Amino acid sequence: MRHGVARFVTGFLALPVGLYLFYVVWPFLQAAGYSLTDWGGYSDRQQFVGLDNYLRLFSDELIRKAFWHNVFFLITVPFFTIALALFLAFLLNVGGREDKAGIRGVFGSGLYKVIFFFPQVLSLVVVAVMWQQIYRADGQGLINGVLMKLGLVSPDEPITFMYDPEPFLGVPAVLWWLLLIAVWSGAGFYMVLFSAAMQSIPKDVFEAAILDGAGRFHTFFRITLPLLRDTVSVAWVYLGFIALDMYALVFVMTPSQGGPNHASEIFASVLNFTAFQKGQFGYACAMGVALAIFTILLAALQLRITRRERIEY
Amino acid sequence: MSVTPDLDRRTLLRRAAAAGLLVTPAAGLLSACAGSTPDQNDDNDAEKSNDNPFGLQDGSAVKVVIFNGGLGDAWAKEDQAIFSAKHPNVTVNMSSTQKIKTEEQPKMATQPSDLIMNSGADLMDLSTLVNEGAIEPLDDLLAAPAWDSEGTVADSLLPGTVSDGTFQGKFFVVYVAFTVWGNWYNGALFDREGWAPPKTFEEFFTLAPQIKAKGIAPYVYDAVHGYYPRWALMASIWKSAGKQAVVDIDNLKENAWRAEGILPALEAWEKLVKDKLVLPGKLDHTQSQQAWLDGKAAFIQVGTWLKNEMAATIPPGFEMKLSDYWGVSAADKAPKDVFAGAGEGFVVPSKAPNKAAAKEFLRAVLSKAGSAKFAELTKSLASTKGSGDNVQDPALATANELMKNAGSDLISVKLWDFYADLDKESQNLSQELMAGRLTAAQFVDKMQAAADKVAGDSSITKQTRNV
Numbered sequence: 001m002r003h004g005v006a007r008f009v010t011g012f013l014a015l016p017v018g019l020y021l022f023y024v025v026w027p028f029l030q031a032a033g034y035s036l037t038d039w040g041g042y043s044d045r046q047q048f049v050g051l052d053n054y055l056r057l058f059s060d061e062l063i064r065k066a067f068w069h070n071v072f073f074l075i076t077v078p079f080f081t082i083a084l085a086l087f088l089a090f091l092l093n094v095g096g097r098e099d100k101a102g103i104r105g106v107f108g109s110g111l112y113k114v115i116f117f118f119p120q121v122l123s124l125v126v127v128a129v130m131w132q133q134i135y136r137a138d139g140q141g142l143i144n145g146v147l148m149k150l151g152l153v154s155p156d157e158p159i160t161f162m163y164d165p166e167p168f169l170g171v172p173a174v175l176w177w178l179l180l181i182a183v184w185s186g187a188g189f190y191m192v193l194f195s196a197a198m199q200s201i202p203k204d205v206f207e208a209a210i211l212d213g214a215g216r217f218h219t220f221f222r223i224t225l226p227l228l229r230d231t232v233s234v235a236w237v238y239l240g241f242i243a244l245d246m247y248a249l250v251f252v253m254t255p256s257q258g259g260p261n262h263a264s265e266i267f268a269s270v271l272n273f274t275a276f277q278k279g280q281f282g283y284a285c286a287m288g289v290a291l292a293i294f295t296i297l298l299a300a301l302q303l304r305i306t307r308r309e310r311i312e313y
Numbered sequence: 314m315s316v317t318p319d320l321d322r323r324t325l326l327r328r329a330a331a332a333g334l335l336v337t338p339a340a341g342l343l344s345a346c347a348g349s350t351p352d353q354n355d356d357n358d359a360e361k362s363n364d365n366p367f368g369l370q371d372g373s374a375v376k377v378v379i380f381n382g383g384l385g386d387a388w389a390k391e392d393q394a395i396f397s398a399k400h401p402n403v404t405v406n407m408s409s410t411q412k413i414k415t416e417e418q419p420k421m422a423t424q425p426s427d428l429i430m431n432s433g434a435d436l437m438d439l440s441t442l443v444n445e446g447a448i449e450p451l452d453d454l455l456a457a458p459a460w461d462s463e464g465t466v467a468d469s470l471l472p473g474t475v476s477d478g479t480f481q482g483k484f485f486v487v488y489v490a491f492t493v494w495g496n497w498y499n500g501a502l503f504d505r506e507g508w509a510p511p512k513t514f515e516e517f518f519t520l521a522p523q524i525k526a527k528g529i530a531p532y533v534y535d536a537v538h539g540y541y542p543r544w545a546l547m548a549s550i551w552k553s554a555g556k557q558a559v560v561d562i563d564n565l566k567e568n569a570w571r572a573e574g575i576l577p578a579l580e581a582w583e584k585l586v587k588d589k590l591v592l593p594g595k596l597d598h599t600q601s602q603q604a605w606l607d608g609k610a611a612f613i614q615v616g617t618w619l620k621n622e623m624a625a626t627i628p629p630g631f632e633m634k635l636s637d638y639w640g641v642s643a644a645d646k647a648p649k650d651v652f653a654g655a656g657e658g659f660v661v662p663s664k665a666p667n668k669a670a671a672k673e674f675l676r677a678v679l680s681k682a683g684s685a686k687f688a689e690l691t692k693s694l695a696s697t698k699g700s701g702d703n704v705q706d707p708a709l710a711t712a713n714e715l716m717k718n719a720g721s722d723l724i725s726v727k728l729w730d731f732y733a734d735l736d737k738e739s740q741n742l743s744q745e746l747m748a749g750r751l752t753a754a755q756f757v758d759k760m761q762a763a764a765d766k767v768a769g770d771s772s773i774t775k776q777t778r779n780v
Contacts, residue, residue, distance in 0.1 A: 038772075042421045042437070042447035043663075137536075138594025138604075156593045163536065163595040163748065255537050255595075260748065261741040276414060278733040279441025280772070 028292075034285040041281035053286035063287065066258075066265045072171055073179065073246055073266070074298075078239035080183045082232060085190035088116055090220055092191070093198045094206060113195065116188040124185070128252035131181050135161040135253075162254050165263035172263040178249055186242065190235050197231040198224060233306035237299050244295055247272070267291050366457040366676075367669035374404040375670035378417060380432040381409035383618035384490065384657065384691040389430075389678075391686040395460075396677040403670055413437065421447050425662035428671040431486070432657045434538070439730050442660065443480045444774045449661040450483040454672050460680035469679060473723045474655040474696040476780055480730075487675050488655030489687065491694040492616040493635065493712040494544055495652065497605070500632030510612075510636035512648070514549070514581035517639055521590050524611045530592035532585060533610035534747065537597035539740025540729070542747045545614045546582060548638035548652040551724045553578035555646030563727040563778050565768040570761040577641050579746065579753035586749045595748075599623075606631060614638065616656070620692045620708045633708040635715055638724075649720030655696045728764075731776040738763040 035053055039046035057063055092109040106112075119127060134142040137160045147153035164173040201224070209219050225232075247268035251257050257272065258265035267287065275284030361368040379389040386409040393405050410416055414435045417426060421437075431437050442448045455467040455475065462469055471491050478486035498510055506527065511517040521531040535541035551559050554574030561569035585591065592601075592610045602623050605613040613619075620633055627633065640648045659678070661671045677683055684695030685703060692709050694701045701713055729736040742759055745751040751759070767773055 040441055040445040042418065042442055043445040044422050045445060136594075136600075138592075138596060138600075144594075156589070158594045160595050163744075165750070255744060256539050256737065256740055259539070259741055259744065261745050273733070273737065276418065277438050277737065279438050279445065 031285045032289050034282055035289045037282045038280075039282045039285075040279045041275060041284075042279065046282065049282065053283045054290070056283060057286060057290055062262065062265060062270050063267070065262060066267050066270045069175060069264065069266050070244055070246075072175055073182070073243040074240060076179050077182050077186070077243035077246075078236050080179065081186045081190060081239055082235055084183060084187040085194055085235075086225070086228075086232070088112075088187065088191045089194035089198055090224060093195055094219065094224065113192065116191050118188060119185040120189040120192075122185075124248045125252060127181065127185050128249055132253065135177065137161055137163060162264075163260050165260050174254060174260070174264045178246070178253065178264060181249060181253070182242070182246065186239065190239075193235060194228060194231060197228050201227050229306070233303070236306075237302050240298055240302065241295065244291065244298075363458055365673070367453070367672045369400060369403065369669045369673045370667075371400070371402045373667050373670055374406060375428065375667050375674060376426040377405060377407045377428045377671075377674060378413070378426045378430060379407060379409040380413055380430040380436075380657065381411055382433045383622040384693060385621065388683075388687045388690040391690070392674070392678045392683045395680060395683050396674050399677070400673070405674070411435065421662055422664065425665050427661065427665040427667045428674055429660050429662065430489075430657060431660050437660075438733055439480065439486065439658075440732065440774070440776060443485055447663055448485050449663050449665070449668060450485055451478075451487060451661060451672065451675070452484050454487065454675055455484055457672070457676060460676045460683075462681050466676060466679055469681075469697050471655070471694075471696050471698055473653070473725065477655045477725065478658060481776065486658035486660055487679070488658045488696050489678055489684075490618075490655065490657040490691070491653065491696045491700075492618065492656040493651065493653040493694070493715055494548065494614070494616045495635045495637050495712075495715060496545075496612045496614050496639065497619060497633060497635055498612055499608070500634040501630055502608070502611070503634075510634075511639060512637060513640045513642050513645065514585070515642045518584070518588075521588070525590070529608065530610040531590040532612050533592040533596070533601045533605050534614055535598040535601050536595040536744065536747065539744045541598065541615065543729075543739055543743040544616075544652065545638055546579065546743050546746070547726045548724055549578040549581065549640060550575050551650060551652075551726075552638065552640030552645045552647050556650070556722050559724075559726060560778060560780075562764070563731060565764050565775070568761065570757045570764065574641075574646060576753055576757055579756050581639070581641050582746060583749075583753045586747060591747070617693045617709065617712050618691070620706070624692075633711075635708065635711045637715060647720060647722065647724075649718065650722050650724050651715055651719040652724040653716060653719070654723055654725050727776070727778050732767050732773065734767050734770075734773070735763055 034046070036048060036050060037046040038049050038053075092105040092113055094105065122130075136142070136144065138158050139145055139148050139155055141158070141161075143161075144153060144158045147159070148155055153159060161177045162174050164177075166173050168176055205223060205227075206219060209223055214222065245268060246266050250264055250266055250269050251272070254260075254264045258269035268291075271284050271287045271291070274287065275281050377389070377393075379386045389407060389409070393407055397403070397405060411433055412435050413429065413431055413433055414437045417429050417431075418437055420426070421442075429437075431439070431442075455465065457466050458464070459466050459469045467475060474488055474491070475484060477488055478484050480486075496510065502508075503510065506523070508520060508523065511520055517531070524531045534545070547559065554572055558569070558572040558575060561572065592604060596604060598615070599622070601610075602613060602615065602619065603626060604610055606623060606627060617635070620627075638652055659675060661668055661675075665671055678687075679695075679697050681697065681699070684697035684700035687693070687695040688700040688704045688709070692704075692706050694709070694712065701709055729739065739760065742751060742756050746753070746756050768775075
């Protein structure tokens with residue numbers, strides 16, 4: 001009987017596993033193989049070049065620039081997204097007035113939850129196209145238009161957003177504007193995630209803290225945040241992947257896909273240029289493999305650092 | 314509260330999800346690199362004859378992919394009708410898209426379409442296609458008899474078409490549109506104000522204050538796509554410094570960017586930016602073209618597809634007229650040369666299953682009947698001689714006139730087809746110059762450095778031009 005069940009389950013799993021192996025794992029291996037060749041991408045001509053492509057990575061100026069831009073996103077995207085999501089989740093769940101009804105969120109929190117979650121429903125390209133109109137660099141752009149009406153921006157010098165490579169805090173302005181979109185579109189999802197986690201914290205914990213005279217600040221930092229540690233850690237890893245990607249936003253939003261003048265170049269945009277414009281697929285595959293290794297290492301590191309004893313209630 | 318063992322069900326699920334997501338950012342990138350082994354294919358050609366020069370097999374099928382951009386794809390359906398009238402038993406599977414590279418590149422090494430119009434922002438890099446042997450030389454097409462006129466196909470083409478499509482001594486790309494580039498202006502407005510379109514920057518700088526006094530910005534351009542400003546920049550360089558200077562640049566000759574006449578041309582652009590003669594803001598092609606149609610700017614530089622692209626929003630009473638790009642001054646070396654050439658190229662993949670049909674289809678595209686329809690439907694000239702003869706479009710007429718008064722050479726620049734690195738660099742630097750973040754001298758230095766880098770990079774196949 002049990003044996004029959006196992007065969008039944010295996011029968012169902014074989015197809016999806018097979019598809020996964022063929023469409024996901026096999027291309028990975030192929031890419032790793034191509035990364036050792038000088039394949040150009042349009043033909044079946046290729047020559048084995050060993051680790052040449054990987055060595056080239058280290059002396060490639062553009063890759064170095066792209067790497068630091070990725071690092072910028074790797075730090076800022078998770079940090080700002082999680083901070084904002086936590087703040088919103090706290091307000092929506094336990095930030096409300098403390099009265100006899102007990103612990104609850106601010107007024108209208110149900111509605112806010114839906115609104116904040118909304119960007120998550122939209123595809124990233126839709127988000128990007130919408131932000132193109134918000135960032136439009138003349139009086140017809142949403143931000144520029146409003147600021148010009150208020151007299152804060154001169155019609156002769158609109159804010160140029162995606163076309164602005166001038167450094168702000170040492171980082172090109174265009175990256176900060178991209179960061180804003182990434183945080184805006186991600187915060188809603190993590191707010192919902194954190195809300196769910198907060199709701200699983202027993203109310204009596206909060207009530208006990210309030211009885212002991214803890215204010216909102218202490219409630220958050222002494223109780224909520226420590227109990228959310230697991231969730232935040234996973235969110236951090238996920239956001240790390242998003243930060244390492246960022247490709248769709250850069251591709252749709254920035255001039256010359258990584259511009260102006262390489263100011264928003266990221267790993268993926270350099271990879272795309274190398275493969276599809278320069279026709280150096282072997283080298284581009286090496287970039288892809290390097291990125292994959294970097295991602296895996298980062299995730300392993302992150303999960304290890306945050307591993308800790310778990311509290312169960 | 315109690316402490317649980319390390320792994321509970323929730324953690325397990327989380328880790329599984331994390332592992333699933335782990336691979337996502339790299340997955341798309343990695344799988345983009347993957348391909349598979351090619352199939353062998355043979356052409357089972359029929360008997361070749363003057364009427365069927367490529368031995369097209371009756372009853373076969375041909376897959377044609379059309380780029381559906383500024384010119385639309387209505388004209389291609391006319392070509393299909395012309396082709397099918399002669400070969401009713403050959404099935405034509407035509408599709409149109411804006412994403413040429415995205416859709417066609419993955420198939421190139423295995424089962425490509427037979428005929429691909431490689432055009433638009435998402436085109437496959439030509440030098441790579443040639444270097445990889447991924448596309449078929451089409452010299453036999455040039456030698457074949459024309460579809461519906463005397464002589465060969467080559468005889469029926471406008472000057473520049475063959476050389477524009479020639480790489481490393483072989484003809485690979487059949488450009489079907491003949492594009493004239495220049496500065497567009499509103500004829501009605503200029504007549505009303507008594508302005509004459511300038512021929513040089515000197516004249517432009519005299520006229521600009523009058524335009525500005527009317528509350529109109531003298532100039533607007535596409536600030537998003539770097540190749541737009543670059544056309545105008547390179548045209549000015551050609552006019553000011555002469556043809557040889559640009560040929561040297563394309564051939565990566567040492568210090569080619571420092572030739573006499575190049576710096577003054579770039580300084581004129583620097584002055585245009587510094588004097589604030591450009592409409593403020595950073596607009597893309599359609600936004601800038603609309604701003605120009607709305608009367609916010611006097612001149613916009615773009616090619617002859619402009620009228621077709623903006624057909625829906627041209628205000629009544631607006632007279633679209635084309636004038637030549639500006640040189641620098643009366644001292645220019647090639648003041649009458651016009652920036653024009655063949656564009657919108659078709660390629661036949663080396664592994665196409667039905668090359669005979671692809672070439673035969675091209676013969677239909679380049680026919681008198683087909684090119685006349687092309688000019689009529691797209692308001693652009695075709696690369697076949699006489700395509701615009703019967704078209705009564707005033708915008709096209711000014712382009713025709715410009716061509717009639719052109720100098721001995723057509724301005725053509727190859728560096729962006731030759732080298733992807735220089736293509737990107739020149740786009741970036743053109744945008745920086747136009748944004749006022751780069752001086753003309755810095756532009757020259759940086760272009761020279763980029764050219765030297767390509768010249769010294771052994772992984773890049775070098776190309777040369779003679780004409």
